[in-house]
Amino acid sequence: MDFLSNLGSGSQLRRLRKVADQVNLIEEDFQGMSDAELREQTDTFKERLEDGEDLDRLMPEAFATVREAAVRVLNKRHFDVQIMGGAALHWGNIAEMKTGEGKTLVGTLPSYLNALSGDGVHIVTTNDYLAKYQSEQMGRIHHFLGLEVGVILASMSPAERRIAYQADITYGTNNEFGFDYLRDNMALNSEDLVQRGHHFAIVDEVDSILIDEARTPLIISGPAQDTHEWYPVFARMVRSMKRDQHYEVDEKKRTVAISGAGIEVVEDRLGIDNLYESANTPLISYLNNAIKAKELFKRDKDYVVLGDEILIVDEHTGRTLAGRRYNEGLHQALEAKEGVKIKDEYQTLATVTLQNYFRMYDKLAGMTGTAKTEESEFQKIYGLGVIPIPTNMPMIRIDQRDRIYRTEEAKYKAIIEDVVLRHEDGQPVLIGTASVAKSELLSGMLKKEGIPHEVLNAKQHEREAAVVAQAGRKGAVTVSTNMAGRGTDIMLGGNPEFLADLQLRKQGLDPVETPEEYEAQWPDTLKALEEQVEAEHDEVVEAGGLYVIGSERHESRRIDNQLRGRSGRQGDPGESRFYLSLSDDLMRLFRPEVLERALIMLKVPDDVPIDSKSVSNAIESAQKQVESQNFEMRKNVLKYDDVMNRQRHVIYRDRRRVLDGADLSEQLRDRAAEVVAAVVRQHTVGIPEDWDLEMLFNELKTLYPVGLDQEEIEEEIPTQEKLVEMFSDDVCRAYDEREETLGSETMRELERQVLLSVVDRNWREHLYEMDYLREGIGLRAMAQRDPLVEYQREGGDMFIAMREASFEQIIGMLFNLQVNQPEPVSVGVVTDAEGKPEDVLAKAAAVSEGEAKPRRAEPLAKGLGGKREENLTYSAPDESGEATTSRDDGAKKPARKTTTSSSGGGNRAARRKKARRKR
Template identity: 65%
Template sequence: HFFAIVDEVDSILIDEARTPLIISGPSSGEANRWFVEFAKIAKTLEAGEDYEVDEKKRTIGVLEPGIEKVEDYLGIDNLYESANTPLISFLNNSIKALALFKRDTDYVVMNDEVMIVDEHTGRILVGRRYNEGIHQAIEAKEGVPVKAENQTLATVTLQNYFRLYDKLAGMTGTAETEAAEFMSTYKLGVVPIPTNKPMIRKDQPDLVYKNEPAKFAQVVEDIARRHETGQPVLVGTVSVEKSEYLSRLLAKKGIKHEVLNAKNHAREAEIVARAGRLGAVTVATNMAGRGTDIMLGGNAEFLAVQELKAKGLDPVETPDEYEAAWDAVYTAQRDTVAEEATKVVEAGGLYVLGTERHESRRIDNQLRGRSGRQGDPGESRFYLSLTDDLMRLFQSGAAEAILARTNFPDDVAIESTMVSRAIKSAQSQVEARNAEIRKNVLKYDDVLNRQREAIYADRRHMLEGDDLSGRVEHFIEDAISAVIDDHTGSGHTESWDFDALWTELKTLYPVSVTIDEVVAESGNKGRVTPEILKREILSDAKIAYAAREEKLGTPAMRELERRVVLQVLDRRWRDHLYEMDYLKDGIGLRAMAQRDPLIEYQREGYQMFQAMMGQIKEESVGFLYNLDVEVRQQGEGQVESEVQAKGLQAPAVEAQKLQYTAPGEGGDVEVRNDRGQVQQAATSKLRQAASGAAPAPATEAPRGAFGQRTDGAAASTPAPQNRADRRAAGKKK
C-alpha cells in the first residue's frame, strides 16, 4: 500500500466511515424458522403499548405487556429464562425490522430480494446484507425467502483500511466543513482550489411550511411555473418513497417528468442525459447528487447513441454501418443540443429544488452543485416543513414551539430567523452525533486492527511459502508446556495426576516415553519437577516429529505445516471475530459499574487474542502429528503432498476451479467447490471408483480430535480440541 487517490473523498472517508467493510461467506445451516414466526408476532404488538421506539438512536425496547403477549403466543412461562435466551434476539430484530427499517427508504424489494439502499447516494448496495439477523428479520417481514446468515471471514473499517496507505490524497467539492476530522483521523490537510470560471448560481433562501402536504403542494406549483417557461428542473428527495409520492402529485397535475431512484437505476444514464433539456422535470433521490454531470441542452453523445440504437444500429452487431452513420448523427445532435442549451440559459439554467434537508450539509451542497457548473447560470432552493424527519427527530421542541406561536395558513411560507437557526442546529446535531459515532468506531476498531495486523502478517508469510519448521518447533514447545503447566500448577508432586497428564499428551502426539522412565530419570517421584517433565517430554516430542518428517519426506512435511497452520489460523480467526463482535455489543454495560468500556474492551480483547493464539498452537501441533498424509510422486524428482484428513479441508489434486474432497456428515467422501457446495457428478464418480476398487466399502475408522485413529488402545470418544473445550467438558461432568 503506497499511494491512494480517492474521488469524492468526503463520501468515502467521512460518510461511509461508519460502515465496516466485511468479507463474509455462507454459514453452515439454513435460515432459522423463528424469523418468520417472530415476524408474525411483531405485527400483533402495538407501538407505545407493547414496545417503545427511539428513532433518533435507532433502538427499541420491549415493555412488560409486550413480553406477556409474546410468552402467551409461544406458550412459555418466562421469555428471559436461559433456555429461551436466543428468542430475545429474534424478538428484538423483528420489532426493529417493523419499526425502524422502512421499505422504499432503507431498502427496496426487487425480484423477491431485500436490497439495501445507500442513505448517502440513494443507490442499491448490490450484494450487501445487514448483519446480526436484521436482514433475515426484514425478509420475514416482507414475505420473501429468508436466507441464512453469512459468517464474517474478515472485517476492517474504511478508516483503518485507508490508513494502511503510506500516502493518501483525494478530491471533492465539499470538504472544508470536515477539515478538522480529516486532520485528526487521517492527518490530511484540506486545500481549497478556486473555480475555473466564476460561479453565478443563485442560491435562494429556504421556504418553510407548517406540514408536509402543504410543502409538496407548493413544490408542485413551483415546478409547474418553471416547466411552463422551459427551465429544466431537478427535484431532490430523500427517499424512494418520497420520490414516488411527488411523482404521483406531478402526474395529477399533468406535468411530464422522469423519476430517478434505486428502483429504476438501469435507466440512470438516459435520464441524466436528458435532465438538462428544455422543459425537462426530473424527480430524483441522492442518486442525482454527488458526481452527476447534467449538461444544459442534453448530452449530445448519449442522444446520438440512442438515435442510432432506435435505427437498429449497434457497435457490436453492425460495427461498419454504425461507424458510417456516427458522424452525421452526432453532428446533428450536437447542433440541436447547442441550440437548446442557449434557450435553457435564457430560461435561467438548471433549477435545483430540494424537498428536504439532509442530515449532512455536504449532501445538500452536492445537490445544489448540480446547477451552475462550469460557469453556467442556475438557481437552487429548498422547500422544508416543520414535520420533516430532521426537525421531528432533532428539533422537535423548537418545531412545536413555532407551530404553537404561528397562525399562518398552510400555503404561506414561514419566514423566521428562529426557523433557520433551528434547521442549522438540527444539522449540526446530526453531524456532531455522526462524528462521535465515527470516532467511537475507530477507537474500538483500533483494538482489533492491531490484532488483525499481527494475524495477517503471519498469514502472508505462510502464503508466500516461508519455511515454518522453526515456528512449528516453538508451537510444540508452547503447546506441551501449557498442558504440563495445566496439570502441575498447584500442589505437591505426590498430588499430580500423571495418568491424566499422559492421556492428554497422547491426544497431541504419539508419546513413547513412560511415566516410570521420567520418575527413574529424576531419582524418585517426589523429585519430579515441571522443568524435568518438560525437558523429557519435549525431547520425546521432537524425536517423534523427526521420525514423522523422515517418513513423509522434508518437502511433504513443509507443505503439511503450511496447510495445517494456515487452515487452523483461518478458522480460529473467524471464531475470534465473532467473539470480539459479541464482546463489543455488551461492553457498554460496563459503564454502569463505573468502568471505562474502551479499557475493558482492550483488556478482554487482548486476553481473548492470547487464548486464540494458544488454541492455534495446540490444534496445529495435534493435526501435524496425527493427520493421515498421502505423498504422491508426479514424475521424476517431483513430490507433491496431499492432505487427506478428517476434520481438515484440503484442495483436490485436479487443476480445476478450486475443489476439495472432504467427509460428509455421514462420513462418506464428498467433492466440494470453493464455495463449499457439493459437486454431485464428481462425488458420484469418486464413490463409484472407490466402490469398484474394493469388494465392499471399508468402515470409517474412528478418529480423535486431531484426525488420529482411535481404534485400538485409544479411547473411543474423541477428545475435545483444546484445553478450553476440555475444561468445559470437565465442568459438565
C-alpha cells in the first residue's frame, strides 16, 4: 500500500493502532485453543487464501495466532506497538523502532502472514551469526505453527541452500541472498539453481543494508591475467614521493592526483618518455593505488595485517571481513605496501548492486532504530515509507551535551576519568570507538587504572554477541569498535534469554537438532535465569542504567544515534555522552574556519572541555555535509548501474529460458538467417561487378557448410536482396540437416550448451569493457558532455554489438563443433597435446574447410564447459559500505618498461616536454 507512506504520521499510526485493537479484541479466542487447534489455523488460513480472501483480511487473526504461539513457545507476548510494527512491515514500509523494542520478534508477524501464500519470505540480516540465531529462536514459533524455516550461511553447499530456499521462511544475509542470485545466473543446469523467486523481503537493520552498503555492488570474480611485478615497484617509488609536492590528496573525497613533478619522478624511475602514452596508461592505475594505499588507508584502522594477509576492517562495526578484498588492484597495492604476499587480481564475472537486487522483490519492508534521517532516500530509491513506531515504555535516557577538547590526549584522559567514577558506582559503561587502534589505546589506559573490561574489535569479533549481551551487568565496562554486536540486545543485569540458550547448548541441546528436548528444558531454564538477573537489574537501575560513551562523532548522525540507542531500552534509565577533540577525523576533514577562531578566542587549557555553540554547529554541519555527499554517491552508483541492470535483465532472461528448457530452435534458425544476411550485405555493397563473391563464400564457409554453387551465382549475378534470400534459405536448410544428422535431442543439448557458453563468455567480456568505459567516462565532462548520457549511449552500442557478435559465434559453433555421440556434449576449453587452450570453433572450421579461418578465432573462456567456475572471489560491501569499489578491472596488462617513444626524437627530457604539449 504505497499510499500509506504518503499519509500524515497521525493517519499512519491510527491505521496501525486499529490493527492492534482488532488483534486485542480476538486474543482471548486464540488463548482458549489447544496447541493442535492453534497449529491448525495455518491450514485454515491457506484454505481461505485459496478461496479468494486476501492477506489484509487475514492479518488480525494471523497476528493473533503468532502472538499466542510466541507466548507458548518463548514466553513472550507481542506488545501492541509490535503488532503495529508488524502491520507496517506487511504493508511494505520501514518500521522505525528504537533499540530494545523487540524488532526481531516483530518480524515473526508479517513473515508468518506472507508465508501463507507459499511464495516464500526472505528475512535479511547483517551477518551470519544473527541469521542463524534468529532462524533458530524465531523459527521455534514458526515450527510450532507448522511452517518450515531455513537459513542461508556462507559455508553452505548449493544443495543445502536449495533446501533452505524451499522453506516457507528463509533467513540469511544480504550478501548471501545477492550472491545466490548471481550464482543462479551463472548456472549451467537448472538443477544448479537454488532460489525460487523474490516475493517478500524483510530487511533487519535496513539502514545499514540499503544505505551504508548501497554504494558498493556485489561482485563475483574469477582469476584474470595480471602481473604482480608492478605493485612492489610503485610501492617503493611512492615511499620517497612527498605529499603536496609530487601528488595531492583529497581525504574528503578519498581521491589522489599526481602532479607534474610526480609524473617526472615516475617517468625517470621507469625510464619512459611519456606516462600518458597509450602503451603506458595501465601504469597509472598502479601509481594511483600505491598513493592511495600510502595516504588513505591506515593500518589497524582501515585494515589489519594477520600473518601474510591484509584483512579489511569494517568502519562501523570494527569487524574484519574475512575473504573480502578491495578491487581495482587496491588490495594488491596494500599487500605491496605491507610487504606480504601479493595475491592474484580477479576479473568480474557477475555483479549487481544491492539497490537493484532488493528492488526486484514484489514487496520490500525493513526495520531499524534509525531511518527517519534517510527517509527521503528510502522513498526515492526504494519507494519505502518510514513509519516511526511509538516505544512501548517512555524513553527516559539522558543524552548529555558533547564534551569537546582541544587535543586527543586530553579527550582520552577525560574518558578514562569518567569511566573510573562510573565503575566505582557499579554503573555499566559501553565505550564506542572509531577504529581498532583507538579501542586498543583505550584498553591500555583502562588496564593502567586497573579497570576490568572487555574489548570487542576486529580481532575478537567471534565472541562479540556473548560479550555485548552481558554489557549491561553491574560494573561491566565494554570497549566496542563502533558498535560491533549490533543486533544483540543489551539488557540491564544481563540477557536471560541469551544465557538460557547458552546453558542449554552446553548441555548438548539445540533448537534445530534436538527441538523437543530443547523446548522441554527452555521454560525452567529461562525462569531460573530471569530470577537471577532480576536482582542485578534493580541494582543497575539504581546506579543509573547503561552509560554510553562515544569517543568521537561518526560522519553520519544515524550511526551516532545507533550508539546512543544501546541505552535506555524499554523504559530503563540510561545516559549517553560524546567526547570529541578538534583533531578527530570528522573535525579535521571538515573543520570550518570558525573553529580556528574559537581556539584562539577561548584560550582554555587542554584539559578543560570547550563549550561553544559554534563548535557544536560546525560538527552538525560537517555531518550533514558528509551525509549529503554520500547520498549523491549512492544515487550516482544507481544511475550507472541502471544502465547495466537493463542489460543484465536481458542476458539473465535469455539464460533462464535456456535453463528452463525452452525450445529455441526456431529462434536460432531465424538468427542464423539474420547473421548470414548481414555477411552477404557486407560483401555486396555497390554494383555487382565490385562484389568479391570469393571472399563472401570463404567467410560463410567458416560459419556453416554452404550448399550454393559459387560459379552458378557468378554467372547469374542476382540482386543483393535475391542473394540474401538464397543464402538465408541455404543456412536454414543446413540447420535442418545438422539436426537430422545429430538427432533432435542432441541438437537441443548442443544449442543449450553453446548458447550458455557464448553468452557467458561475451557477457563477462562486456562487463570488463563497461568497467573500462565507466572508468574514463568522467572525462567527457571536460568536453561539455554529460558523462551519464555518454555512458548510456556508448554502453548501449557496445551491448548491441556484443549481442550481434554472440549470435554469429553461436551459429558458427552450432555448425562446426564436433559432437561425439553418445557422450554428453561439452563446450569449453579444449587443450592441445601441450595442454594449451585451442579454439574449438577455429579447429572445427579448419578441419572442414582446409585453410579457412573463422572471423573471430578467440579461445573460449575458462570454465564454460559443463561445470561451474572455480577459484571465484566474492566482493561485497562491508557494513559501512566502504570495503570495496564498484568494479573489478584487474585484467589490465601493464606496459613493459621501455626507453623508446613515439613522441619524437631527441633526449628523453626533450621528448617528454614535447609529449606533454600534446596532451
